[in-house]
Amino acid sequence: MEENKMAEFRAEQKRLLYTKNYMNEVIAEAKQNQGNLQENMKQAMGNADLLDSSLSYINLLTNSKFLQTATTELNILQRILNAPYFARIDYQMKDKKTKGVYYIGKTSLYEKETQQPIIVDWRSPIANVYYDGRLGEVSYEANDEIIEGHLSLKRQYKIEQGKLIDYQDIDLTTTDELLQESLAGKADQRLTEIITTIQAEQNEVIRADLNRPIIVQGAAGSGKTTIALHRISYFIYHYAKYFQPEQLMILAPNHMFIGYLADALPDLGVEKIRQTTYVDYVRLCIGKNIKMVKSTEKLISLLHHSLEKEDMIKWLARFKGSLTYKKIIDNYLKDICDNMCPKEDFRIEKFPLYGAKKLRRLFTTEYNYLPLVKRKEKIKGILQADLKRKKNIIFTKLTEKYEAALDRALQIKDDEKRKERVVYFLDTKAERLDTVKKEAASAVRKYAAKMPVDTLYGYYQQLFASKEEFKKYAGDFLSEEELDFMVDFQATLLQEKKVEIEDFGALFYLQYKIFGIDKKYRAKNVVIDEVQDYSDFQLYALKAGLETDMFTLVGDLAQGIHSYRGLKNWETLKNTVFPRANYMTLQKSYRTTIEIMQMANDVLALLDEDLPKVKPVVRHGEKPIFYSFQSQKDLAEKVDARIQTVQKEGYHSIAVIGKTEEECKKIYKHLKKSKNYEVQLLRENEGLKKGHVIIVPSYLSKGLEFDAVVIFSLDEYFRLEEIEIKLLYVAMTRPMHKLYLFAKHKKDLLLDYVNKVNYD
Numbered sequence: 001m002e003e004n005k006m007a008e009f010r011a012e013q014k015r016l017l018y019t020k021n022y023m024n025e026v027i028a029e030a031k032q033n034q035g036n037l038q039e040n041m042k043q044a045m046g047n048a049d050l051l052d053s054s055l056s057y058i059n060l061l062t063n064s065k066f067l068q069t070a071t072t073e074l075n076i077l078q079r080i081l082n083a084p085y086f087a088r089i090d091y092q093m094k095d096k097k098t099k100g101v102y103y104i105g106k107t108s109l110y111e112k113e114t115q116q117p118i119i120v121d122w123r124s125p126i127a128n129v130y131y132d133g134r135l136g137e138v139s140y141e142a143n144d145e146i147i148e149g150h151l152s153l154k155r156q157y158k159i160e161q162g163k164l165i166d167y168q169d170i171d172l173t174t175t176d177e178l179l180q181e182s183l184a185g186k187a188d189q190r191l192t193e194i195i196t197t198i199q200a201e202q203n204e205v206i207r208a209d210l211n212r213p214i215i216v217q218g219a220a221g222s223g224k225t226t227i228a229l230h231r232i233s234y235f236i237y238h239y240a241k242y243f244q245p246e247q248l249m250i251l252a253p254n255h256m257f258i259g260y261l262a263d264a265l266p267d268l269g270v271e272k273i274r275q276t277t278y279v280d281y282v283r284l285c286i287g288k289n290i291k292m293v294k295s296t297e298k299l300i301s302l303l304h305h306s307l308e309k310e311d312m313i314k315w316l317a318r319f320k321g322s323l324t325y326k327k328i329i330d331n332y333l334k335d336i337c338d339n340m341c342p343k344e345d346f347r348i349e350k351f352p353l354y355g356a357k358k359l360r361r362l363f364t365t366e367y368n369y370l371p372l373v374k375r376k377e378k379i380k381g382i383l384q385a386d387l388k389r390k391k392n393i394i395f396t397k398l399t400e401k402y403e404a405a406l407d408r409a410l411q412i413k414d415d416e417k418r419k420e421r422v423v424y425f426l427d428t429k430a431e432r433l434d435t436v437k438k439e440a441a442s443a444v445r446k447y448a449a450k451m452p453v454d455t456l457y458g459y460y461q462q463l464f465a466s467k468e469e470f471k472k473y474a475g476d477f478l479s480e481e482e483l484d485f486m487v488d489f490q491a492t493l494l495q496e497k498k499v500e501i502e503d504f505g506a507l508f509y510l511q512y513k514i515f516g517i518d519k520k521y522r523a524k525n526v527v528i529d530e531v532q533d534y535s536d537f538q539l540y541a542l543k544a545g546l547e548t549d550m551f552t553l554v555g556d557l558a559q560g561i562h563s564y565r566g567l568k569n570w571e572t573l574k575n576t577v578f579p580r581a582n583y584m585t586l587q588k589s590y591r592t593t594i595e596i597m598q599m600a601n602d603v604l605a606l607l608d609e610d611l612p613k614v615k616p617v618v619r620h621g622e623k624p625i626f627y628s629f630q631s632q633k634d635l636a637e638k639v640d641a642r643i644q645t646v647q648k649e650g651y652h653s654i655a656v657i658g659k660t661e662e663e664c665k666k667i668y669k670h671l672k673k674s675k676n677y678e679v680q681l682l683r684e685n686e687g688l689k690k691g692h693v694i695i696v697p698s699y700l701s702k703g704l705e706f707d708a709v710v711i712f713s714l715d716e717y718f719r720l721e722e723i724e725i726k727l728l729y730v731a732m733t734r735p736m737h738k739l740y741l742f743a744k745h746k747k748d749l750l751l752d753y754v755n756k757v758n759y760d
């Protein structure tokens with residue numbers, strides 16, 4: 001090391017030591033505080049039985065809140081002690097005389113006395129300069145103010161086990177070596193967090209206006225999943241006062257993915273967020289007893305071309321996700337509303353208490369911000385209160401009326417007649433009072449019964465009860481043939497007591513409009529990964545039901561393997577569903593090598609849609625290699641040999657991808673006998689087993705990544721059709737380092753269309 005750098009290195013070592021010592025002091029103090037707080041809580045609990053218990057209770061709450069905060073802070077500090085920061089910037093603000101030196105880490109730490117930052121959080125405004133700024137004049141925004149200044153140094157550190165190993169200064173010419181190093185790592189050594197190497201285009205997405213929704217079209221491996229999670233972390237940092245992490249929600253495509261997310265990002269402070277799949281979430285909201293067809297079933301049938309009327313089935317899947325279907329549901333909702341709406345006066349005995357017109361106005365106008373069933377509850381409440389108030393008045397009125405009549409009767413001269421009238425009035429009075437009493441007890445219940453409510457499933461089934469019925473709502477939008485097909489299809493499905501994922505848009509929407517979405521399930525901010533698999537209607541319904549448009553939507557149309565039911569483009573989302581949204585693109589892929597991306601790009605180009613080519617970050621590797629084989633046994637032996645070689649090279653995260661589960665089972669039969677490694681045949685909703693070679697159908701590999709990937713075609717080849725091209729593209733973009741292709745003929749993997757220079 002040259003002398004200058006030596007001196008600088010020592011200075012940095014000193015700084016690191018100072019930071020660690022300070023952190024240790026803070027940690028010791030925090031532990032002491034934690035102890036005191038626990039002691040206080042014990043005392044408060046002891047006092048809880050005493051007379052001033054409300055005070056003790058408040059004491060208890062305050063202490064427990066402090067304890068929670070102290071514990072979280074302590075945990076973070078302890079976790080980062082081994083690497084308190086990862087970068088430094090030297091930045092001189094325009095109106096300040098001295099240069100500020102800022103060390104950037106996962107959390108912030110201040111010197112108590114001076115309040116000078118020892119570490120600044122990567123999510124703080126000034127840290128933006130590190131991600132966004134080149135050396136020279138740069139500005140950043142804090143509290144709606146633009147702060148201008150000069151960035152003279154950007155330095156990255158390699159700190160391991162609390163020791164400074166190296167540092168590197170970034171200037172205009174250095175390519176980001178740390179990024180290169182991080183991407184070149186193998187899956188088991190790769191940095192799971194990317195805060196050190198977040199790139200400017202990714203930073204823009206993370207920090208884009210937090211008060212607006214965002215839609216991100218990002219290429220395979222562009223960091224969509226990772227960036228979406230960092231955006232939440234950024235959101236939590238800035239809105240910690242207003243939002244609890246529990247009010248945020250991440251919707252992942254399947255359970256396996258949730259495990260994968262949790263593993264990948266332990267330190268972002270996003271663990272408490274609700275993480276679930278779309279299917280699970282919708283079922284939670286609409287009731288779990290509704291059975292559903294497996295969400296991959298249709299895709300598999302389409303791949304096998306085993307469906308009768310395939311075109312119509314695809315049409316219907318798409319139609320059920322459209323906003324036109326929403327219009328039909330809206331028409332239907334009008335009838336449901338009319339049916340539930342009060343029709344008669346509310347009366348007790350002969351007394352009208354509440355006019356039908358007034359009640360109808362309440363139901364349709366005053367309470368129209370509420371779901372129908374909630375409106376009905378409100379009406380019931382009103383009637384109940386009204387009845388309570390007026391019941392005694394009715395009693396008094398009746399009593400007075402009959403007392404007066406009795407008085408008059410008593411004046412009658414004729415004995416016989418007088419007796420008869422008195423008895424008559426006494427009886428009638430008793431009878432009427434009795435009727436009032438009886439009716440009052442059940443009047444509201446009886447009235448409510450005339451505002452009928454079905455189950456969600458019942459309503460949905462009723463929509464397709466007959467073609468005539470459905471035509472009433474859908475006639476303006478569908479041809480006779482389409483109407484016939486839809487009613488037949490839906491009626492059969494619903495008779496089996498099932499629904500498809502394509503129905504979830506309509507069901508969630510109906511649930512929201514009729515019954516409401518339970519408050520405890522209503523997230524305030526939602527992140528959706530793989531959003532290309534959702535339909536416009538599903539997203540519209542989520543937005544409506546959650547009563548917020550604060551969504552972060554990330555996806556890739558090129559990976560839209562469910563495009564028969566998902567998104568074909570972003571237009572409707574951008575223009576109609578989320579008109580306030582920022583739209584951004586991530587074009588660069590960080591996952592894979594240039595060589596692998598070139599081959600994947602050739603496959604992508606086979607699609608009719610005009611999708612932009614993915615730009616890989618400059619990182620070279622071995623070209624993909626094609627192998628042919630003769631028989632199933634031959635294939636298995638060759639793949640087994642490949643796996644072993646790759647493992648010897650030090651790569652331990654390996655996937656074998658076949659088109660469908662059936663294909664995968666065939667190779668699994670052979671590979672599971674291997675004594676050199678364990679294999680897992682991955683099924684929907686299973687988690688990945690660590691250290692296993694994963695055999696996975698192409699459609700389940702989406703979102704995953706591996707060091708090396710083997711794609712094979714044994715009995716099932718990839719056709720030159722949209723979904724199949726996308727499946728192959730998804731499979732090809734899974735590896736970080738190595739890609740091997742096995743087929744009897746090149747054309748089985750569409751390699752006839754791939755430039756020959758792009759593989760060996």
Ligand SMILES: Nc1ncnc2c1ncn2[C@@H]1O[C@H](COP(=O)(O)OP(=O)(O)OP(=O)(O)O)[C@@H](O)[C@H]1O
Nearest residue numbers: 194197198199220221222223224225226590591703
């Ligand atoms: N700035 C970065 N620095 C280091 N690694 C990065 C960076 N951005 C992305 N990566 C890495 O690139 C890989 C791909 O990221 P991620 O899985 O988030 O991409 P994706 O866009 O969701 O991919 P796909 O659509 O194919 O599922 C991951 O290994 C991630 O850690």
